[in-house]
Amino acid sequence: MIKLQDVTKVYRTDTVETLALNNINLSVEDGEFVSIMGPSGCGKSTLLNMMGLLDRPSDGQVTIDEKELKGYKEKALAKFRNEHLGFIFQSFHLIGDLPVVDNVELPLLYRGTSAKERKRLAEEALEAVGLKNRMKHYPSQLSGGQKQRVAIARAIVGKPSIILADEPTGNLDSNLGNEVMDILLSLNRDRKATIVMVTHDENMALKTNRIIRLYDGSLVN
Amino acid sequence: MIKHILKLIWKRKAKNAFLTSEIALSFLVLFAVLSFVFSNLKRYYQPLGYDTEDIQLARIDFDALGEDSIKWVNTKKALKQELNQVNGIEHVSFSTSVAPFEDSQWTTGNESDEPGAINFESANLIITDEDYVDVYRPTLVAGRWYNDDDIKGKYKPIVVNKMFEERYLKDTTTLGLVIKFWNDEFIITGVVEYFKYLGEFAEEQPMLFPYLSEHSQQTSFATIRTASNVGPEIDKQINDVIEGVMKDVSFNVSKVDENRIRQSRRSWVPIVGLLSLCGFLIINVAMGLFGVLRYNISKRKGEIGLRKALGAAPGNINAQFVGEMLILTTLALIIGLLFAVQFPLLNFFQVDQDVYIKAIVTALGIVYFLVFLCSLIPSAQAAAIDPATALHEE
Ligand SMILES: Nc1ncnc2c1ncn2[C@@H]1O[C@H](COP(=O)(O)OP(=O)(O)O)[C@@H](O)[C@H]1O
Ligand SMILES: [Mg+2]
Numbered sequence: 001m002i003k004l005q006d007v008t009k010v011y012r013t014d015t016v017e018t019l020a021l022n023n024i025n026l027s028v029e030d031g032e033f034v035s036i037m038g039p040s041g042c043g044k045s046t047l048l049n050m051m052g053l054l055d056r057p058s059d060g061q062v063t064i065d066e067k068e069l070k071g072y073k074e075k076a077l078a079k080f081r082n083e084h085l086g087f088i089f090q091s092f093h094l095i096g097d098l099p100v101v102d103n104v105e106l107p108l109l110y111r112g113t114s115a116k117e118r119k120r121l122a123e124e125a126l127e128a129v130g131l132k133n134r135m136k137h138y139p140s141q142l143s144g145g146q147k148q149r150v151a152i153a154r155a156i157v158g159k160p161s162i163i164l165a166d167e168p169t170g171n172l173d174s175n176l177g178n179e180v181m182d183i184l185l186s187l188n189r190d191r192k193a194t195i196v197m198v199t200h201d202e203n204m205a206l207k208t209n210r211i212i213r214l215y216d217g218s219l220v221n
Numbered sequence: 222m223i224k225h226i227l228k229l230i231w232k233r234k235a236k237n238a239f240l241t242s243e244i245a246l247s248f249l250v251l252f253a254v255l256s257f258v259f260s261n262l263k264r265y266y267q268p269l270g271y272d273t274e275d276i277q278l279a280r281i282d283f284d285a286l287g288e289d290s291i292k293w294v295n296t297k298k299a300l301k302q303e304l305n306q307v308n309g310i311e312h313v314s315f316s317t318s319v320a321p322f323e324d325s326q327w328t329t330g331n332e333s334d335e336p337g338a339i340n341f342e343s344a345n346l347i348i349t350d351e352d353y354v355d356v357y358r359p360t361l362v363a364g365r366w367y368n369d370d371d372i373k374g375k376y377k378p379i380v381v382n383k384m385f386e387e388r389y390l391k392d393t394t395t396l397g398l399v400i401k402f403w404n405d406e407f408i409i410t411g412v413v414e415y416f417k418y419l420g421e422f423a424e425e426q427p428m429l430f431p432y433l434s435e436h437s438q439q440t441s442f443a444t445i446r447t448a449s450n451v452g453p454e455i456d457k458q459i460n461d462v463i464e465g466v467m468k469d470v471s472f473n474v475s476k477v478d479e480n481r482i483r484q485s486r487r488s489w490v491p492i493v494g495l496l497s498l499c500g501f502l503i504i505n506v507a508m509g510l511f512g513v514l515r516y517n518i519s520k521r522k523g524e525i526g527l528r529k530a531l532g533a534a535p536g537n538i539n540a541q542f543v544g545e546m547l548i549l550t551t552l553a554l555i556i557g558l559l560f561a562v563q564f565p566l567l568n569f570f571q572v573d574q575d576v577y578i579k580a581i582v583t584a585l586g587i588v589y590f591l592v593f594l595c596s597l598i599p600s601a602q603a604a605a606i607d608p609a610t611a612l613h614e615e
Contacts, residue, residue, distance in 0.1 A: 045613065054530055055609040075534040082532020089612065093527045097232035102225070109225060110532040154531070 002028040002051050002162065002194070006060035009046050009217075020046040022217040023060070030161070033188040033195045035205040038214035044198040045166055047214065051196055052085055052164045053077050064162070082110050086155030086193075088165035092147045094139040100126070100150050101135040107158040125153035129183055145176030152183055156193070163187065165197040169204060181207065226545050230552070237549055240513055244553035247506045248588050252561045254499045255580035258492055260572045261422050270382075270415025270425075271321070271357040276477040277456075278320055279443040279463055285470045293438050300443060300466045307458050309451035314352035315433060318441035319345075321357075321418040322480040329429075331402040339400040341389040344381075345426040347418065348433040354380075356446040364396045364411030367432055371410050378432045379407035382416050385427035407431055421481065422488040424571075444477075503587070507595050514599040518542065525603050526611025535604035542600035543593065550592045554585060 009021040020043045028034050028051075036044050049055040050062055053069060061070050064084065072080065086107075094103050104122040113121070126132045129149040139147055148168060155163055165184065169177030181204050187193045197208065205211045213220040230237060286292050297315060304313045319327050327346045331339065347353075354366035367378030376399055386395050398409045416428050433440065443463075447455050456474070463472050518525070525538055533541075558581070564570070565577040 046609075049609045052530065054612070055607070075536065078529065078532050078534040078537075081530065087530050093523060093612065095229075095524055095527070097229050102228060106528070107531045109222065110528075110534075110537060115224070158532075 001030050001063075001065060002196070003063040004047075004050060004060065005063070007050055007057045007062065008059040009043070009050065009055070010058045019217050021050065021057070024050075024219060026212060026219065028194060028196055030194055031188070031192045032210065033185070033208040034197070034210045034212060035208040036196065036198045036212045036214060037200070037202075037205055038220075042214045043217040044214055046217075048164050048166050048196065048198055051162075052087060053081055078110070082107055082158065084160050084162060086158065086160040086163040088148070088151050088155050088163065088168045090167035090170040092139070092144075092151045092171075094147055094150060094154075096139050098138075099135065100131065100137050100139065100142070103139065103150055104153045104157050106154060111158065121157050122153070125157040126150070128156065129153045143176070144172050145179055148172060148176070148180050149183065152180065152187075156187060156191075160193075162194045162196070165195065167198050167200065169199065169201060177201070177204070222541075223544070223548070226541065226548055230545060230549055236517075240510070241549060241553040241556070243506065243509065244550055244588060244592065245557040247502065248554055248557035248584050249560055250502060251499060251584040251587055252557070252580050254495045255583050256564070256572060256577055258496060259579050259583075260576045261488065261492055263573065263576055264417075264424055265421050267417065267425060268415050269417050269421065270413065271359040271418075273321070273477045273481045275447045275449050275451075276356060277445045277447065277459060277474055278323075278477050278480065279445065279459070279472055279474045280441060281443060281463065281467060281472040282470050283438070283440045288438075290436055290438060293440075294435050296466065297435060297440065300463065303462050303466055304443070304445060304459070307455070307462060309448050309455050310445055310459070311448055312352050312355040312446040314350055314356045314444045315440045316347055316349035316353065316442045316444065317433060317439045319347050319418070320442050320444065321477060322420055322484045324419075324484070326419065328426075329402065331400075333401070335401070339389065339393075339398070341385070341427065343427065344385055344389075344429045345418075346429050346431065347416075348431050348437070348439065350433050350435075353430065353444070356444045359413040359416055361411050362414045364409070367410045371408075372432060372434075374408065376406045376408035377434070378410045380411045380413060380430040381409055382413045382425070382428035384415075384425050385429060386412050388427050420484045420488065422485070503591060507591055510592060510595040511599065514542075514546065514596055515602070518599050518603045521603075522606055522611040522614060525606045526608040529606070529608035530612060538606075539600045539604040542603050543596045546592050546596040546600075547589070550589060554588060558585075 004024050004026050007021055007024040008019070011018040011020055024047065036047060038044050046055070050057055053062065061068065063069065067080070069077065069080065101119065101122050104125055105118040108118040108121060123132060123135065126135060129152050131146060131149050131153065134142065134146065139150070142150065163184070168184070169180050172180060184195055184197065185207060188195050199205050283293065286296055301313050301315070304310050317327070319325050328343050329346055330343045331341050333340060351367055351369060351372060354361075362383060366380055371378035379400070381390075381395070390398065395409055395412055400407050400409065413428070413430075415425055417423055417425050419426070445459060459474055463474070528538060561581055564572070565574045
């Protein structure tokens with residue numbers, strides 16, 4: 001379970017101070033598929049970063065699986081992310097110089113999994129997204145939809161309990177977007193993965209259990 | 222992890238080519254300079270083999286005495302006698318035109334079909350007299366320097382150095398051996414250990430010190446050993462005696478110690494120059510490396526952010542970038558080594574193998590250390606990159 005209590009995030013640069021999140025309280029239950037919606041710049045990515053432990057709140061606290069993460073050092077946070085969280089980004093973030101299979105293996109590399117086991121698990125994850133035959137390809141040889149499916153394989157290869165997806169279909173046309181969405185739905189249904197997804201697409205959001213709406217850093221009821 | 226890094230490096234080989242060749246080239250330049258410096262230092266640290274303190278070298282234009290051999294003999298006798306009478310002068314020796322630190326050299330060889338002949342490819346000569354040993358005090362490892370009795374003997378006496386003995390007299394006993402060259406017969410009375418007369422940075426050569434008979438008209442130097450407690454007034458006394466005996470013959474007197482320092486200084490110039498150049502090169506390469514690394518890392522912020530999101534701790538990122546550089550350096554050095562090892566293998570120059578090996582090891586060490594040092598800060602900066610920002614920027 002992800003729990004945010006009084007989470008506020010302020011970005012400070014030399015000249016401006018942006019209140020990206022304003023006193024957010026919410027929780028996501030285990031096995032839930034939640035979507036976050038809101039206009040551009042309202043703080044959706046920031047909210048997802050808080051849940052993903054990629055950034056620390058300016059105030060308030062984030063609890064995942066009952067663990068109070070405030071006191072965690074960077075290294076411990078990295079380990080926690082590696083074991084419990086899977087990430088999917090709008091722009092895929094594949095490493096272009098590595099073949100598909102190596103991209104998928106990445107989380108396992110930081111877990112100290114043996115090369116053989118990494119390969120086996122990566123194959124398994126790629127099979128789940130229907131790309132087992134593209135293992136040796138490089139990202140530049142794939143279509144956008146395939147790239148995002150590789151990114152999904154990478155997100156699930158370590159069998160995390162939570163998947164955080166920031167506009168996973170934002171760069172895809174509706175057909176490919178639906179394919180990706182179907183995969184996410186099946187992950188939620190078959191593997192009981194908790195999924196939090198930022199989306200602009202009302203139709204996609206309607207397929208999820210719950211929609212959280214943000215406006216100007218605050219939750220809208 | 223190493224395999225992972227190797228894959229990345231291989232895929233980026235075009236981008237890494239410049240860096241690789243820069244490192245390989247720096248290594249080769251370092252290797253060349255260090256080979257030069259080390260081979261010089263090696264020779265420098267080999268013993269000179271003789272004294273240079275309290276010795277004055279008088280170059281005298283004996284040829285101006287003309288062809289009259291009686292005049293030669295008498296003048297030399299008188300000069301030696303009068304110099305020896307000066308209070309503070311201990312020994313005087315005559316020799317031909319070769320003397321320590323004078324950049325002059327006289328070599329000879331012997332090739333004869335006669336049975337029992339001692340042949341030698343090349344030996345350096347200093348033709349001198351029985352007093353030479355007391356002036357320069359070389360260490361004798363066998364026998365003795367020739368004395369008055371040897372001079373009167375059937376054969377002309379000769380002293381050789383250890384290198385001559387080791388190179389050409391391996392199969393015979395040295396002392397008492399008669400060697401023939403120049404249609405003359407010489408008997409070996411002694412072996413000096415070393416005599417690096419060409420200078421501190423020169424190589425020891427096989428040496429022969431044949432006896433210079435008093436009738437010989439080949440004299441150029443009178444070498445004078447003074448007592449160690451004499452004052453500067455000895456210079457004038459020496460000058461006056463030579464002037465008195467030699468009349469209008471021109472001469473000049475120098476101190477062997479000063480000649481040694483002057484010549485040595487000349488040899489240090491290229492060494493220090495090259496080392497400074499090398500230092501300059503190292504600083505430049507280091508700055509270049511530093512810049513390229515920082516640039517590369519700024520280009521890879523997205524990748525770094527991603528790795529962090531997926532569970533890389535700052536230490537992992539740090540290790541990855543330092544590791545990438547060290548692996549790249551290893552590849553570059555393997556390329557450089559392929560060239561460098563040709564030198565000891567093919568022996569292009571008169572440089573000992575151990576000097577090359579020392580130069581290779583030192584150059585490897587310097588390059589590794591440099592790369593490691595230059596990658597520390599950029600890698601630490603990479604490790605500190607904030608994943609949320611890095612992923613956001615892409
Ligand atoms: N690293 C950052 N530094 C400064 N401001 C930021 C940073 N990240 C986001 N912001 C600001 O915070 C606000 C929310 O951004 P974001 O969460 O990315 O919005 P969304 O994902 O909903 O489009 C925006 O005004 C954005 O400019
Ligand atoms: Mg966003």
